[in-house]
Every structure is written in C-alpha cells, then in structure tokens.
Amino acid sequence: MPPATSTPTTAQQYAQSLAEIAQAEGCLDEVADEVFRFARALAGSDELREALSDRRIPASRRQQIVEDLLSERAKPITAGFISLLVVAERAKEIEAMAQALADYAARSKSAEVAYVRSAVVLTAEQVSRLEQALSEVTGLNIEVKASVDANVLGGVVATIGDTVIDGSVRSRLAKLRDTFV
C-alpha cells in the first residue's frame, strides 16, 4: 500500500489514539492487521465505500453495516474504532489511518512496514518468507502487509517507504511495451 495522501495529520492522530489503546490492551498487532484488512476490503468495494460514506444513509444504519461486517471477525476495539470513523463521516480516511496504524505498530517493534501487492492471496508461509527475504535485502526488520491487487496481473510489488521493488507481470509488460515503442 502506498503512503497516505489524504489528511495525514488527522489520520495519524486517529491512528495513534487507537494504537495507544490497543497497545494498552496488548493487541496492537491484531488491531492494526484488522484495520488494514478492512481498509483493503473497503478499497476493493466501491459499493461498501459509497455506503459507508453516503450522508443520506442514517449514521445508525452505517454503524450497523460495520458491526455486521466486523462483530464476529474483529476485536471489539477494532469494530468500535471503525464505527466511530463511519459515524464521524471519516470513512474515506480509513485507508490512511490503517497505514498510519500499521506504521505505528511496526515502529513499536523497531520494524518497517512493507506494503505488498500481489494478484493472488499470499499464504502465511509465503508472507513469512517474504518478510525474511525483504529483511535480508534491505537490512531492516520488515513486517509485511499483504493485499490482493488484480492490476498486478502476476508476481509481487513491495513498497517500503519510498522504495518500490516491482516484480509484477504488469511492470514486465510495461518494459516490453517500452522496448517496442
């Protein structure tokens, strides 16, 4: 996932508040992961994003949608935080907050977050080996946040800060196109 571009200051403030609460509860990694996965789901579904952002829909209804989605799949603190954002008309900033939260969680462990996009879902074992490989090549303690992006076509794209390590089929096709052109 690329660095946040929308209202980073506000997103960081929200993320830090949630991170401090989750850290106090001893579940920072889980909460960060849940928020990250919800943000990815939100990014992949126009219908869900519009439903949670539409002010014509009553706040209670939008809050109910979040609870229906997360009540059994996420910790209460995660569901409560996202409900709060939806009621506060900040659903569009969830992605930036998820990134800020992931960065916060990683820094708390002296790690850097690598946002990894692939065309298929990576297995836990692949994520683990990818973390290890990325740590070796970068010399950093890398924590992977994986997401599925059909636009990649195949292979993997890893983004660490400003560094992009692009091994996707999309980039190879782009190089092929450049060669022809």
Next chain:
Amino acid sequence: MGLIGTLVSSASVLAAEAPNEIFFPGDINEFYWGSLAFLVVVAFLMWKVFPAVRRMMRASSDRIAAELQAAETTRAQSEQRTVSLKQQLGDIDRKKAELLEESRQVAADLESDLMARAEVEAQDVRSRGEAEVELMRRQATADLQAEVGSWVAGAAEVLIAEVLQADEQTQNELVEDYINRDLRQLTQV
C-alpha cells in the same frame, strides 16, 4: 565741278574763235585749252577720286580677304570639329564596344554565378529533401514499430492476464520466483 566746268567751257569758246594751219583742223587754242582741261580733269581725278576709289577697293579687298580668312578659319575649325567629332565618334564606338564587351562579361559572370548558386541551392534542396524523406521514413518506421509494439504489448497483456487468471500454479510460481530470485536481483539493480 564748277571750276572744271568753267575751264572746259572757256577752252571750247577760245578754240572755236581762232582756226590754225597745222595738224589740228580747228583752232589750236581749242587744242591747248582742251588738253589743259583734260589734264586738269585727270589731275583732279588722280588727286581726289582715284585715292578714294583705291581706298574703297582696298577696303573692299581687305573685307573680302578678312571674310575669306574668316571663312578659312571657320572651315579649318569645321574641319577640326569634324575631325574631333569623328574622333569622338570613334571613341564612342570604341567605348560602346568596350561597354558591350564589359556587359557581355558581366552577364557571363552573372550567369555563371547564378548557375553555380542555383546548383548549390538545388544540391542543398536535394540534400534537405533527402534528409526530410529519411527523417519521415524513420519517423514512420518508428511510429509503425511503436503502434505494432503497442498492439503486441496490449495483446500480450490481455493474453497473459487471461492465462494467469486461470493458472493458480503459475501465479504461485511467480510469487515464489519473486521471493527466491527476483527480489534479490531487483534490489541489486
């Protein structure tokens, strides 16, 4: 004339009054007085008339001589003028010939210069035309290559996307290649 008339009349009267017996059939006095009157008339003529006539004739002669001299001078001047004009005419002809020759030379030089310049310009135009044609050919080739490349890349993209979408094994192999090989190669670059 009054005096001469009187003398002649007196001589005639005297001669008529006394006839003689020598060669003259009249009065001898008439002879004497007639001769005297003749001499007087001659003397008078020589004294008064002849010089005047001579002066008049001399003046006329001088005038004629002066006129002749003027005519001669005019003729000489005319001849000189004629010679000068002929000379000038010759000079004009020569100058005309020189100008014509110079004009021909200038025209020839100009023609030669124009021909050379036209040849250079024609060569330049040909060179530019050839360069433009070559540039257009290269551009057309590049455009065609780019267009064909774009088609090929687009077709390859669609084909590969369809193949990969249905081929989970290849997708996993691509991920494994990234973890095991591509990641290190990409970061080395």
